[in-house]
Amino acid sequence: MPTLPDDDDWLREERRAIGDRIRVTRMRQDRTQESVFLAAGLARSTYQDIEAGTADARVSSLLKISRVLGVHVTDLLHG
Template sequence: MPHLPDDDAWLLERRRAIGDRIRVTRLRQNMTQEALHLSAGLSRATLQGIEAGTRDARISSLIKIARVLGVHVTDLLRGY
């Protein structure tokens, strides 16, 4: 079995990468955080935390975000 990193830095790095993909996709569409959080039905604090990588994103939140952005949820998880 492969050795997995046991520190929080690994997880934080991945959460930040997902948040960066959300932010880049949102900005490419000239969409504000306000418009995205309202359209996705999320609180502004939740969206800010997801984009910053400081908050764990529920799969349902990622699906909602992806739907509003017009991308597949896997694009947010693995990039384009």
């Protein structure tokens, strides 16, 4: 069975990429962070951390964000 690298650089990069896709999608819709986190029922800090790529997002949070933005969650994960 292959082993994963010890460093978490790849994980940080993936979190940032997901956050970037969320931000780009939100901005294309001319929406504020506040409108998204309120509609998704998330705390401001939770949403900001997800969009900044500094926190591990729960699947339920990503599903809520994708629903509010009107995209499939895989669009946020894979672009």
